Amino acid sequence: MSDEAHEPKPPVDPKGRAAPGFERHVFICTNEREAGNVRGCCLHRGGGAVRDRFKAGLAERKLGGRIRPNAAGCLDFCEFGPVVVVYPEGVWYRILDLERDVDEIIERHLVGGEVVERCLLRM
Numbered sequence: 001m002s003d004e005a006h007e008p009k010p011p012v013d014p015k016g017r018a019a020p021g022f023e024r025h026v027f028i029c030t031n032e033r034e035a036g037n038v039r040g041c042c043l044h045r046g047g048g049a050v051r052d053r054f055k056a057g058l059a060e061r062k063l064g065g066r067i068r069p070n071a072a073g074c075l076d077f078c079e080f081g082p083v084v085v086v087y088p089e090g091v092w093y094r095i096l097d098l099e100r101d102v103d104e105i106i107e108r109h110l111v112g113g114e115v116v117e118r119c120l121l122r123m
């Protein structure tokens with residue numbers, strides 16, 4: 001008997017995809033630190049609302065299967081939070097205005113492929 005006969009069948013993807021991966025990942029820091037921590041944290045600066053708005057905005061546009069918004073742990077740019085990074089481009093954003101910034105990043109970058117200069121994390 002061959003080894004193949006003993007290998008388990010791969011699971012079936014309930015979404016019908018033939019290959020793993022997404023066109024883009026949006027990692028949104030939702031890390032929380034204790035109150036008074038010198039670096040602060042994205043969650044206390046609105047990271048949860050940023051995540052929720054990306055998720056809702058992408059779902060509304062039916063882009064969830066192509067572009068994946070993921071809550072992330074600390075991305076190590078805490079002082080600039082809430083921070084977001086879009087891959088595969090590796091573009092970092094600092095969200096200062098929840099609705100305006102997230103909506104513009106979705107429309108111009110995630111849909112249109114254009115970096116939103118105004119929202120870039122600058123150091």
Ligand code: FES
Pocket residue numbers: 029030031032040041042043073074075076077078079081082083
């Ligand atoms: S807590 Fe968000 S980058 Fe560190």
